[in-house]
Amino acid sequence: xxxxxxFLLGAVAIVAAVGFMIxxxxxxxxxxxxxxxxxxxxxxxxxxxLNAGVKVGAKVVPGSIRRDESSRQIDFVISDGSHQIPxxxxxxxxxxxxxxxxxxxxxEGRLGRDGVFQATDVLAKCGSRYExxxxxxx
Amino acid sequence: MTLLGQFALWAAFLxxxxxxxxxxxxxxxxxxxxxxxxxxxxYAILGALLVASAALWYGIVTHDFNIEYVAAYTSRxxxxxxxxxxxxxxxxxxxxxxxxxxxxxxxxxxxxxxKRHEGLLPHVAAVTSVTTAFFIAVMLFGDSPFAxxxxxxxxxxxxxxxxxxxxxxxxxxxxxxxxxxITIPFAFAIAALLxxxxxxxxxxxxxxxxxxxxxxxxxxxxLGMWWAYVELGWGGYWAWDPVENASFLPWLTMTAFLHSVMxxxxxxxxxxxxxxLIVATFLxxxxxxxxxxxxxxxxxxxxxxxxxxxxFLAFLVxxxxxxxxxxxxxxxxxxxxxxxxxxxxxxxAFLFNNLLLxxxxxxxxxxxxxxxxxxxxxxxxxxxGPPFFNRxxxxxxLALLALTGIGPLIAWRKASGANLRRxxxxxxxxxLAVLAALLASGMRDGYAILALTLAAFVAGTIVQEFxxxxxxxxxxxxxxxxxxxxxxxxxxxxxxxxxxVHVGIVMMFAAFAGMAFKVDQEATLRPGESVAVESPFGHTxxxxxxxxxxxxxxxxIVSAATVQVAQDxxxxxxxxxxxxxxxxSFDRPTxxxxxxxxxxxxxxxxxxxxxxxxxxGTEQAVYRFTVNPLVWWVWFxxxxxxxxxxxxxxxxxxxxxxxxxxxxxxxxxxxxxRS
Numbered sequence: 001x002x003x004x005x006x007f008l009l010g011a012v013a014i015v016a017a018v019g020f021m022i023x024x025x026x027x028x029x030x031x032x033x034x035x036x037x038x039x040x041x042x043x044x045x046x047x048x049x050l051n052a053g054v055k056v057g058a059k060v061v062p063g064s065i066r067r068d069e070s071s072r073q074i075d076f077v078i079s080d081g082s083h084q085i086p087x088x089x090x091x092x093x094x095x096x097x098x099x100x101x102x103x104x105x106x107x108e109g110r111l112g113r114d115g116v117f118q119a120t121d122v123l124a125k126c127g128s129r130y131e132x133x134x135x136x137x138x
Numbered sequence: 139m140t141l142l143g144q145f146a147l148w149a150a151f152l153x154x155x156x157x158x159x160x161x162x163x164x165x166x167x168x169x170x171x172x173x174x175x176x177x178x179x180x181y182a183i184l185g186a187l188l189v190a191s192a193a194l195w196y197g198i199v200t201h202d203f204n205i206e207y208v209a210a211y212t213s214r215x216x217x218x219x220x221x222x223x224x225x226x227x228x229x230x231x232x233x234x235x236x237x238x239x240x241x242x243x244x245x246x247x248x249x250x251x252x253k254r255h256e257g258l259l260p261h262v263a264a265v266t267s268v269t270t271a272f273f274i275a276v277m278l279f280g281d282s283p284f285a286x287x288x289x290x291x292x293x294x295x296x297x298x299x300x301x302x303x304x305x306x307x308x309x310x311x312x313x314x315x316x317x318x319x320i321t322i323p324f325a326f327a328i329a330a331l332l333x334x335x336x337x338x339x340x341x342x343x344x345x346x347x348x349x350x351x352x353x354x355x356x357x358x359x360x361l362g363m364w365w366a367y368v369e370l371g372w373g374g375y376w377a378w379d380p381v382e383n384a385s386f387l388p389w390l391t392m393t394a395f396l397h398s399v400m401x402x403x404x405x406x407x408x409x410x411x412x413x414x415l416i417v418a419t420f421l422x423x424x425x426x427x428x429x430x431x432x433x434x435x436x437x438x439x440x441x442x443x444x445x446x447x448x449x450f451l452a453f454l455v456x457x458x459x460x461x462x463x464x465x466x467x468x469x470x471x472x473x474x475x476x477x478x479x480x481x482x483x484x485x486x487a488f489l490f491n492n493l494l495l496x497x498x499x500x501x502x503x504x505x506x507x508x509x510x511x512x513x514x515x516x517x518x519x520x521x522x523g524p525p526f527f528n529r530x531x532x533x534x535x536l537a538l539l540a541l542t543g544i545g546p547l548i549a550w551r552k553a554s555g556a557n558l559r560r561x562x563x564x565x566x567x568x569x570l571a572v573l574a575a576l577l578a579s580g581m582r583d584g585y586a587i588l589a590l591t592l593a594a595f596v597a598g599t600i601v602q603e604f605x606x607x608x609x610x611x612x613x614x615x616x617x618x619x620x621x622x623x624x625x626x627x628x629x630x631x632x633x634x635x636x637x638x639v640h641v642g643i644v645m646m647f648a649a650f651a652g653m654a655f656k657v658d659q660e661a662t663l664r665p666g667e668s669v670a671v672e673s674p675f676g677h678t679x680x681x682x683x684x685x686x687x688x689x690x691x692x693x694x695i696v697s698a699a700t701v702q703v704a705q706d707x708x709x710x711x712x713x714x715x716x717x718x719x720x721x722x723s724f725d726r727p728t729x730x731x732x733x734x735x736x737x738x739x740x741x742x743x744x745x746x747x748x749x750x751x752x753x754x755g756t757e758q759a760v761y762r763f764t765v766n767p768l769v770w771w772v773w774f775x776x777x778x779x780x781x782x783x784x785x786x787x788x789x790x791x792x793x794x795x796x797x798x799x800x801x802x803x804x805x806x807x808x809x810x811x812r813s
Contacts (some may be wrong), residue, residue, distance in 0.1 A: 003479050025525075026508065
């Protein structure tokens, strides 16, 4: 066999390995990213969506945050305007997670049969983080 | 001043359009006065952009809050150094910064390119100008840094506290410099294609530029990791966030290019591949900006969503189609001069290295775009996170690490068994010894063991290279060892500088392996209470909460929590972590509170303390304590990388020696492809 062919074989092996690992990786670690409405629809249609790991992106309902610092548990409600989901999370939340304004969050975890979302991770993204238009001050 | 700035932008824009039109049209052929004029136009664009930058800076420094940008990113009480970084802290300013730096690089490319490559310069001017024109167009028609408000706020909003950090002053400009400087090698590649000067000449003209881009990208990425580590408080330095990935992608393809270009220089192979890599690198740098600007992919780093992203998308698509079409039309002229002779050879090792780097880049790109792709294909967004990237990239990275040891030492053309034994027997033994030691010490994490074993093997090959080189000089010239080492590196800067960069890479891999053993522990503590954490090196760390104090500093209200840290009962001292609420000059809060992490850095491990808040305003504090093994080595490796890169770039590098090496392998006619 010529060196060029042998190399081609090696190259194909590498490309195939990369492709295979990507495909497997997506299959085994991919997580649905849904809105509360989509999660509600999907779990109503297919109960395997309950207790399956998903990510939900939504806004925190202002005033819904209940913190218990001594056990580091936080409960809050997220909403996309049409559906609300209560969330419970144990752990430290990022600094951007505040009650001051409507913040966007991404919660990762699973929706329990009781309708409460058990979050394993909470990411808060604040629209004003790097960009803001100054407001006229009185 | 904003009027002057806006005017300067228009002047630069029109000049850039003229330069691009004349440069691409080829009207300058046989008209030296037009060639000179193109060059001067590039200088004039730079001049106009510097005027525009000065105008924005003037607005920032004089606190002209009527300018929207100044009001959005600065305030009267912002510490002075951050007034400088405010220039690029926001989207509009960073666009101007980008254009101005591209202006500088374009002018340098015109001024510094040696006479023998001058024929490429008119086309280079055209490519750099059209890119500059694009960035100016984004400002003029999309998002102007000189926009004024209908009113004048008494004070600005100030700079986001997370950007008030030395790393953040330096990290964005470094990355930008990396991204922007890629335009120059790209411009030379396009110029070579357009003018059909497809010998190795253009490679010579861009060698320094590619190293400069690579260096800036590397430094930018490492500073970004450092910033994330000290500022974001989650206890790591790399999260596979889309914006981080966006900076990693051009770095990967540029690294591939730096290696594959050696194969073209020495063996006349991979010509098409090299052009494709440099084009891909340029497109990925624009893609990175697009990701950062458009908000199409959710990222903690994103700028707010804005229509500016679509300018970038349009430019990306246009540049991609035009570049690859051009490459296709020159395809036959880029025929390789030699063939691969054996898969056990340096050429083959470099080819595999390139495949792996591009494979990593592809998987990172795929994972980053997956939320969008899956939504298109299935209608539901599916995301992948760190588990995906680690799964795919750790094995590929380890294979690459192994090639880092093999590639530089294996013989050109075809390696014999004797060559393999001579080059690798010693270092393979070192690797196996480390493997045995790790297994004996009870380490069971497969990837970490493999990483450290391979790191030892590669380190062995590098030490061997230095050792043999020094010994040879000692024998031939009777020099003392330190002098022989200095001269060895000095006379073969490219080769030994490359080895030094590899040392940095090896250290990084070892440090990454260390993170497999990080430990963390959350705790809520009253003053006097303590919590114990088992460190990965087998020690017991005890954290005792001392209390929380509140005070007002320059532009912020601080509550600081302190802990006493002890290792196996012996005190290591006191550590502090702060919650900061930034305020404006009227003491009103700006931004959300931010956390200052307490870090005690050591050669073995970092102790990382995050104060997450107090329980109901009492001194009972919520903490996270993390022990991060080997983190210091990441920063040190970054430093080694920079040193190595400087060695390879140092002017007056060793041309005669390179020629000798090539001859000892195979005589390759580098010029004269074009009849």
